[in-house]
Amino acid sequence: MTLQVSNSDPIAKSSPQQQRDNYLEALLSTVQQQGTPALPLSELRTRAVAIAREHGFPSPRQEDWSFTDLTPMLLVPFAAADAGAIAPPDLSLPELPEAAARLVFVNGHYSEALSHVGTRPTGVVVGNLGALYTGELKVKIDQRLGLSGNRHEMFAALNTAGFQDAALVWVPRHQTVDAPIHLVFVAIAGDRPVLSQPRCLVVAEPGSALTLVEEFYGIGESAHFSNSVSEIWVDEGAQVTHTRVQQEGSGTFHIGKTAITQGRDSTYHGTAISLGAHIARHHWEMDQTGPQTETQLNGLSAIAGRQTADTHSLIALHHPHGTANQLHKCLVDDSAHSIFNGKIWVPRAAQLTNASQLNRNLLLSNKGRIDTKPELDIVADNVKCAHGATVSQLDASEIFYLQSRGISADQAQRLLIYGFVMEILAKIPSTSLRDRLMPAVID
Amino acid sequence: MIYENSEVILSVRDLRASVDGTEILKGVNLTVKAGEIHAIMGLNGSGKSTLSKVLAGHPDYDMTAGEITFKGQDIAELEPHDRATAGIFLAFQYPLEIPGVSNRDFLRVAYNAHRKARGEEELDVFDFDDLIEEKLDVVKMDAAFLDRSVNEGFSGGEKKRNEILQMALLEPTLAILDETDSGLDIDALKTVANGVNQLTRPDNAVVMITHYQRLLNYIVPDYVHVMAEGRIILTGGRELAEQLEAEGYEAILEQHKTEVAVS
Known part of the structure; x- marks a missing residue:
């Protein structure tokens, strides 16, 4: 990868904390320029800026970031991605032939030319927020957008502070969409380092069912910063099957958040595959808002060279009879470094929870590194929970x-x-x- | 069955082998001809399982002296997969589990490796499926086993049947069955033995390694060898196994020591 570094940069001379603060301010001002004109979300954005400042750019001294050092990012001044940054004409996008609809965003901007929304069952909304944020739907969106999960951190707030557009998928009550909805977020790493902020809001209303495929796809090997947030609402009795694939370029810093809110009796099955980027970090969080939910998180990071892939997951149960199963695997070659930190939170209210979590790591080289931290935090006294981690080489x-x-x-x-x-x-x-x-x- | 003048399939001469510097095999001699069934018996630690692994080319075992020829070819330097495609098959005492790889895929890859080694074209998925369905009958295995991960969650008996299914598919010239009878109930043992019996022909041979005489009631050996302290110390017919069963290893070994001392 190529990093553009300027020796005369004033931030190079200040203290590390000052550097991070300055860097965050620069990022905030970049994204605010991008986002403000695009969507009228001033209240949400103002709040997000405050949250981003409150949490600050992460330091390697923070426990949550102790294994993934973002210091190399501080050397790269990321600029806003042009709305006109059109995908090259020979762009080959990841295809999903069976998809009912495909939405394509290039460096955070919606590409109508590359998207197709097909024919959909009555009431199902698939499109970009920029075009759909009006009227009755706007009211409904305001009750969801930026509100899933309650664990704030800087990067998600940065996204909220300035994302330019978002994919919107809305499945009304008792409606079933059989074929998958395909969301493709293309990160084009070009001559100068730019920042793209993919965003999506998916709402599966009570009793509905949806299959979602989200792909973060990169073109170019130079420095790029892809900072994504996906909010998925799985309402009462709804079912969402979600696949997330990250295949960004070797110079990309990918920081992504998937926040899932599950209502009672709902089912969420997620599979996250992380293959690309220089440093990839995925925050995967499930918040339970009613009893008897079923949650499955399956993850695979397959990395080589000097890649880092970090998965931080949280399954927060607050109600009884929840089921949560997680299997996360890492395949590590060369000098790559994988991190897994998975937490399942079972407070007193979450009695009769049935949870399991397993992280399996396969190390193919002598120089690779694996850090794993499966965590069960249990207060409830009538639950069935198991967790573990293994690290091995080929047998x-x-x-x-x-x-x-x-x-x-x-x-x-x-x-x-x-x-x-x-x-x-x-x-x-x-x-x-x-x-x-x-x-x-x-x- | 013993045939007059049949071809020598396996010839082991003064074979010595060690693991981690400890010598386990201390001069093994064994000749196996086409059509024959041999049983190698012995106590734990006598070296019988080591012999099977050395013949198959396990990398943890160092062959330090002697020779192994298979169908006239010196195989001491051959890689395990080359020995396999040459026609040596080892049925494992503890078959390994390979999670994530379906039995069907595993069997197809193995079968095609054999075809490739013979210079034949690989079978495609559909032709292979027809072939493997046929072979399932040999061990009375349900086709559902093909779509499960290799040996994962199989019972002891299912794992051993799966080994014999592989033998049926790969049609080795020499099959070495390492304690294939261990851990089997009588029904499973009959199924496995019946499978092996269907696969014996005048042009192949079987070497069974076992601790117990029980297996030999179902697969009748032409020769019985007794191993102790890294050598084959006694060779006889089927009656030797019965004698072992009746008198116990200790008595036979004691008697052998005396005979050696006297001579």
């Missing part, structure tokens, strides 16, 4: 077993890696997406 006895069947050592290793990642990829409901991702994961 020599498994390789010998395969070799004894005529499979070469090299092919045996690939088969074992295939098996390791397949356990997660198999959870992706779309076969075409699974088939597309497999070669990218294995190589």
